[in-house]
Amino acid sequence: MAKVTIDDITIDVPDGTSILAAARMIDEQHGTNIAPPTMCYYSKLKTTGGYCRTCIVTVEKGSEKDPRPMPKPVPSCRTNVMDGMVVRNTTSPELLEARAGVVEFLLINHPLDCPVCDQAGECHLQDLGYENGKEGTRYEFQRREFEPIDIGDKIKLHMNRCILCYRCVKTCEQITDGRVHGVINRGDHAEISTYIEKAIDNDFSGNVIDVCPVGALTDRTFRFKSRVWFTNPVDAHRDCNNEKCSGKTRLWMKGDDVLRVTARKDRWGEVEEFICNSCRFDHKKTSDWTIEGPSKISHHSVISQNHNELRKLQLGVHKQIKQLDGTKIDLGEGALNPNNIDK
Amino acid sequence: MSKKLLLTYDHIPGINTLEVYRQNNGYKSLEKALKTMKPDDIVEEVKKSGLRGRGGAGFPTGMKWSFLAKPEGVPRHLVCNADESEPGTFKDRYLMERIPHLLIEGMIVSSYALGANTSYIYVRGEYFYIIKILQNAIKEAYAAGLLGKNILGSGYDLDLYVQPGGGAYICGEETALLESLEGKRGNPRLKPPFPAVAGLWGRPTVVNNVETIAAVVPIVNGGGDEYAKIGIGKSTGTKLISASGHINKPGVYEIELGVPVEEFIYSDEYCGGIRNGKKLKAVVAGGSSVPILPTELILKTAKGEPRLMSYESLSDGGFATGTMLGSGGFIAMDEDTSIVKNLFTFARFYHHESCGQCSPCREGTGWMEKILKKFIDGKATMSDIDLLWDVQSKIEGKTICPLGEAAAWPVAAAIRHFRHEFEEYVKNPQSIHDVKHYFRLNNLVEA
Numbered sequence: 001m002a003k004v005t006i007d008d009i010t011i012d013v014p015d016g017t018s019i020l021a022a023a024r025m026i027d028e029q030h031g032t033n034i035a036p037p038t039m040c041y042y043s044k045l046k047t048t049g050g051y052c053r054t055c056i057v058t059v060e061k062g063s064e065k066d067p068r069p070m071p072k073p074v075p076s077c078r079t080n081v082m083d084g085m086v087v088r089n090t091t092s093p094e095l096l097e098a099r100a101g102v103v104e105f106l107l108i109n110h111p112l113d114c115p116v117c118d119q120a121g122e123c124h125l126q127d128l129g130y131e132n133g134k135e136g137t138r139y140e141f142q143r144r145e146f147e148p149i150d151i152g153d154k155i156k157l158h159m160n161r162c163i164l165c166y167r168c169v170k171t172c173e174q175i176t177d178g179r180v181h182g183v184i185n186r187g188d189h190a191e192i193s194t195y196i197e198k199a200i201d202n203d204f205s206g207n208v209i210d211v212c213p214v215g216a217l218t219d220r221t222f223r224f225k226s227r228v229w230f231t232n233p234v235d236a237h238r239d240c241n242n243e244k245c246s247g248k249t250r251l252w253m254k255g256d257d258v259l260r261v262t263a264r265k266d267r268w269g270e271v272e273e274f275i276c277n278s279c280r281f282d283h284k285k286t287s288d289w290t291i292e293g294p295s296k297i298s299h300h301s302v303i304s305q306n307h308n309e310l311r312k313l314q315l316g317v318h319k320q321i322k323q324l325d326g327t328k329i330d331l332g333e334g335a336l337n338p339n340n341i342d343k
Numbered sequence: 344m345s346k347k348l349l350l351t352y353d354h355i356p357g358i359n360t361l362e363v364y365r366q367n368n369g370y371k372s373l374e375k376a377l378k379t380m381k382p383d384d385i386v387e388e389v390k391k392s393g394l395r396g397r398g399g400a401g402f403p404t405g406m407k408w409s410f411l412a413k414p415e416g417v418p419r420h421l422v423c424n425a426d427e428s429e430p431g432t433f434k435d436r437y438l439m440e441r442i443p444h445l446l447i448e449g450m451i452v453s454s455y456a457l458g459a460n461t462s463y464i465y466v467r468g469e470y471f472y473i474i475k476i477l478q479n480a481i482k483e484a485y486a487a488g489l490l491g492k493n494i495l496g497s498g499y500d501l502d503l504y505v506q507p508g509g510g511a512y513i514c515g516e517e518t519a520l521l522e523s524l525e526g527k528r529g530n531p532r533l534k535p536p537f538p539a540v541a542g543l544w545g546r547p548t549v550v551n552n553v554e555t556i557a558a559v560v561p562i563v564n565g566g567g568d569e570y571a572k573i574g575i576g577k578s579t580g581t582k583l584i585s586a587s588g589h590i591n592k593p594g595v596y597e598i599e600l601g602v603p604v605e606e607f608i609y610s611d612e613y614c615g616g617i618r619n620g621k622k623l624k625a626v627v628a629g630g631s632s633v634p635i636l637p638t639e640l641i642l643k644t645a646k647g648e649p650r651l652m653s654y655e656s657l658s659d660g661g662f663a664t665g666t667m668l669g670s671g672g673f674i675a676m677d678e679d680t681s682i683v684k685n686l687f688t689f690a691r692f693y694h695h696e697s698c699g700q701c702s703p704c705r706e707g708t709g710w711m712e713k714i715l716k717k718f719i720d721g722k723a724t725m726s727d728i729d730l731l732w733d734v735q736s737k738i739e740g741k742t743i744c745p746l747g748e749a750a751a752w753p754v755a756a757a758i759r760h761f762r763h764e765f766e767e768y769v770k771n772p773q774s775i776h777d778v779k780h781y782f783r784l785n786n787l788v789e790a
Contacts, residue, residue: 050533051701053741072740078533101737105706138730141713164699183528183699186511188709190699 002083006057007034007091019076019087020055024268034090035268036099037128039106039213040165041077044270048170049077052163053102054128058095061086073098096132103133109144109188110214111160119215121228124269125163144188151181151200154220154281155209159191162216168192168208175274176202192216203242206280210263210271221281222260228252231259233297236289238279245276250295258284264295346573348561348581349554350597353441359476361483364444370489372563376452377497380563385456389559391567393579398424398515398552399630399670400745401654404559410539411457412547420548421454421462422524423556426508426515428467429630430692431672434583435553437595439466439473442557443480447503449556451489452563454501457549461502465520468510477505512696516744517550518542519698530700531744552670554583575601578653582671589677591615600653604628605642607652608675621677625760628657629669631689632749634756635682636666662756681775682761683768686753687715693750704747707738711754718765721772728765732758 001012006023009030013022021043023035036057041049049055056073064084073095076087088095107129114120146159164183169192172179181194194200200208209217231252240247252260261280263271283289357363364370376385390405411419423446427435439446446464454462466474481503484490492500506524508514514523518532521543542548558580562570571579578600587593590608592615598607607613608623617623626641627633644650645664650657657668676685694708714731717723735751735758742748758765768775 050743053701053703056741075533098737098741101733102702102741105702105710105737108706108710139710141710163702164705166700185699186513187694187697187699188705190705 002081002085004081004083004085004087006087007032007089009034013081015080017081019057019059019074019079019081019085022081023057023076023087023089036076036089037124037132038077038268039124039128039163040167042167042170042211042270043268044274045167045170045174045211048165048167050075052106052165054099054106054132056095056099056102058088058092059085060088099132100134103128104138106163107133107137108139109160110163111143111145113161117158117161117215118218118223118228119161119212123215124213146191149193150220151194151217152205154206154277155200156218156220156223157192158216158218160216161214162192163214164190164192165213167211167213168217171208171211171274172200172202172205175207176200176204178202181208203276203278204244204274206277207263207271207274209280210265210274213269219260219262219280221284222252225259226252226254230254233295235264235292235295237292238283238289240276240279242276242278244274245279246273247275247279248273249275249279249289251289251291253286256286258286258289265297346581346599347597348570348573349438349445349557349583350442350595358442359440359444359480361444361480361487364442368564369444370448372560373448373451373489374495376455376563377495377499382456382458385452385559385563388562388567389456392558392562392570393567393574393577394555394558394562394570395578395654396552397554397558397582397670399429399632399667401668404551404555407539407551408457408549410537411549412540413458414547417546418461419457419459420543420546421450421457421459422517422520422543422548422550423450423462423464423553424515424517424520424550425464425466425470425473425553426520427470427553427670428510428512428515428696429632429670429672430689431585431587431627431674432630432670433585433587434595434671436470436473437585438553438557438583439470440476443473443476444484445557445560446477446553447480447484447490449559450503451484451494451501453549453551453556453559454503455499456559459549460500461504463524463543464503464505465514465524466505466507467514468508471507474505474507481505511698512692513698513744513746516746519744520550521548530698531746533743573599575651575653576655578655578668582652582668584652584671584673586614586673586675588673588675589618589621589680590675591618598652600651601656602652604650604652604657607673614673614675617675617677619677621679623675624678624680625676625682627666627672627674627676627753629667630672631674631692632745632752633667633669634662634665634752635760636664636756637760640664640760641666662752663759666756682757682764683715683718683775686757687712687719689753690715690750693746697746697750701741701743701747703738703741704750707734707747708750710734711738711750718768719775721768721775723765723769723772725766725769728758728762728769 003012004022009026011026027035036055038055039052055076057076059070061067063082149157151157169182172181183190184193209219231254234251236251237248250262250264251258263275352358352367386408394404395401511529513519514529516531519529523529538548573580581597581599584596596613609616623638625635625637627635645660654668658665690712694712697704697708699705735754738747739751
C-alpha cells in the first residue's frame with residue numbers, strides 16, 4: 001500500500017496505482033472533484049494515456065524515501081504513486097495555468113463547429129474547455145483543415161475535430177481483429193486514417209465512436225437526427241449472439257424511437273463494456289430491447305448537467321440541484337424557472 | 344596542439360579500410376578487452392573515465408551502463424544512435440565517414456561489456472552513403488573474425504547490424520529510435536520504463552551516441568583514470584565539435600574539454616576567427632536546440648570568468664545567462680545576422696519534425712512558426728513578442744520527449760537576449776529586409 005496526498009486529501013492505495021486512479025478514488029469516496037481531466041487516457045484500454053497532457057499534475061514531494069519534488073509536471077495517468085507522495089492538482093495555480101495552456105493548444109486547430117457537431121453536449125473537449133480553458137482565443141491563423149471521410153457506411157471521420165488522442169487506434173488494436181486504421185503523417189499534419197480509406201469492417205469497430213472524446217468519429221446512423229440533450233437516455237439489454245458482446249447498452253430515445261445505441265459510460269466518461277456493431281447499428285426498434293430504466297449520467301456534460309435533474313424537477317422529485325463542485329443549491333420556490341436551474 | 348583521442352589517425356589515407364586501421368593501433372582495445380578483461384571491468388573503467396554521453400544530454404555513460412537490467416535468460420542489446428539530425432551537428436558523420444572501424448571497434452567492446460550478442464547501429468536515412476561505408480567495414484570485420492561467432496577465440500559472439508532510418512529528427516530520441524528500429528512509427532515512448540529495463544522488443548537496452556561508443560576505445564586502451572585526466576572537472580576527455588556559421592574555418596574539431604570559447608573561435612588551430620573581419624554577434628553552442636547567447640555572454644560568464652568549452656562552464660548561470668554543450672554543434676553568427684530570421688528557420692524545422700503525439704508540441708511548434716512568420720512578413724505587433732514567450736513557456740516541460748523543449752528553448756533565449764531586435768522589426772518592418780544597413784545604422788549591436 002502507498003499513502004498519497006492529492007490536494008490535501010490523503011488516501012491509501014495499492015502499489016502500482018496511477019496518480020489519476022488515486023484521485024478518482026478520492027472523488028468516489030469523498031464526493032470531491034479533484035480528478036484531473038483526461039482526453040487520451042482510457043482505463044479500459046492498455047497503453048493509452050500520456051499524449052494529451054491535460055491530466056498533468058505537480059508532484060510536490062516524490063515519496064517518503066526521496067522527498068524531492070519532480071522538476072516538471074507529470075502526466076497523472078501514466079505516473080504511479082509512491083508512498084508519501086504529495087500531489088497538487090486543483091490547488092496549484094501554476095498547474096491550472098499550465099493546463100489552460102494545454103487546453104489552448106488543443107483548441108487552436110479545432111474548428112469549434114459545435115453547432116453542427118453531433119458530439120456537442122457530450123463532448124469531453126467542450127467540458128475541458130469550459131472547466132479548464134480560458135475565454136477567447138489568441139490564435140489568429142487559419143486552422144488546419146481536412147475533408148470529412150466516411151469510414152465504412154456507419155462511421156464518419158471529421159479529422160478537423162480530432163485531437164489525436166490515439167484512443168481509437170488502441171481500440172482497433174486491442175478489441176478488433178486486424179487493425180487497418182492508424183495515424184499517418186506527423187506533427188500537426190498527422191491524421192487518423194484507414195489505409196487507402198479502407199472501411200473498418202469488424203464486429204467491434206463501432207466502439208471507436210464511443211471512445212472518441214470529441215466529434216471526430218461519429219455515428220452515421222445518428223447523423224443530424226437530434227441534439228443529444230433532446231433525447232432520453234435509457235439503459236437496456238438484449239440477448240446478443242456475439243460472445244464478446246454483453247448486450248448491455250444505452251438507448252437514446254425520442255418518444256418511442258431509438259435514435260442511437262451506445263455502450264454505457266461510467267462517471268469518467270469511459271465505456272463500461274464494449275458492444276458489438278450489431279447491437280449498435282442494427283437494432284433500432286424498441287421491441288429489440290428490454291428497457292431497464294432511465295440512465296444515470298453522472299459525467300459532467302451538458303446532458304448530465306441539467307438533463308435528468310431537470311426532468312426530476314419538472315416531476316417535482318426534489319428541490320435541490322448538485323453543482324459541478326459537489327455543492328448543492330437549494331432551489332426553493334421557482335424551481336421550474338430555467339434561469340434558476342442554470343446557476 | 345590539443346590532445347586527440349578519436350581523430351588521431353583521420354588524416355591517414357585508407358584509414359577506412361581494416362588493413363590500414365589495424366596498422367594504426369586499430370582493434371587493440373578489442374584484443375585487450377576480450378583477452379584480459381571481464382565485462383564488468385570495462386564498465387568500471389568507463390565509470391572511472393567520467394565519460395558523459397556525447398549525444399546532447401551529457402549523462403554519465405558508466406552510470407547508464409550500470410543501470411542496465413540483467414535478468415536471466417533475456418537477451419540484452421546495445422544500440423548506437425547514429426541518427427544525427429540536430430541542425431548544426433555533423434561530427435558523427437565525419438567520424439563514421441573517415442574511421443568507420445573506430446565505431447565498430449567501440450561497438451564490439453561496449454557490447455562485450457554489456458553482454459549484448461546482437462547490436463545495432465541506427466543511421467539516419469540521409470546518410471545513405473555512410474550506411475555503405477559502415478556495411479563495408481562490418482563485412483571486413485566479419486571476414487577477419489572480429490564479428491560473428493567466437494570473436495578472437497574468446498567464445499564471445501556478436502552480430503552487428505546497420506539499420507537505416509527514414510530521416511526523421513524525432514528518431515534521434517532514444518525511445519523513438521527503438522520504436523523505429525522495431526519497425527513501427529517513430530513516436531517516443533513514455534518513460535518509465537526506461538530502455539535500460541525495457542527497451543528494444545521489451546528487452547534491456549543501452550542506447551549510446553556514436554561518439555560515446557567511439558570514446559570507449561581510448562578508455563579501454565589507456566585506462567579510465569588516464570582518460571579522466573584529460574579535460575576539466577566533471578567534463579573529462581575530448582569532444583568533437585562541429586563548427587559552422589560565419590567562421591573562417593568551419594569543420595569538425597576534436598577539442599580537449601575546457602578550451603576557452605574565445606580561443607576556440609579565434610585561434611588558428613580551430614575556427615580561425617570570424618570571416619571577413621566582422622564582429623561576432625551570437626553563438627549557438629551545442630546544436631540548434633540549446634539557447635543562443637550573445638557575444639558578451641558566450642565569451643565570459645555572468646560572473647566575468649572566461650567561458651570554457653565544457654559541460655559545466657557553458658551551463659553556468661542556468662538559462663538566464665548560460666546555455667549547454669549539447670551535442671557540440673557550434674554555430675557562430677556575425678554582426679549582420681538576423682536573430683529573428685535565424686529563429687524562424689529553427690522554428691520551422693521543429694514544426695516540421697514534431698511527431699504529433701502530444702498536444703503542446705504538435706500544436707505549439709506550428710503556432711510559434713506562424714507567429715515568427717509575422718515578424719518576417721513585417722506584420723507583427725508588440726504583443727506578439729509576449730505571445731511567443733507565453734507559447735514557448737506552455738510547451739516547455741509539458742511534453743513526452745525533449746523535442747518540445749528543443750523547440751521552446753531557442754525561442755525563449757532569442758527573446759531573452761535579443762528582444763530589442765524583435766521590437767525593431769515591429770517598429771520598422773522594412774529593416775528585416777536590410778538587416779546589415781539597419782543595424783549598423785542604429786548601432787544596435789555592440790560586440
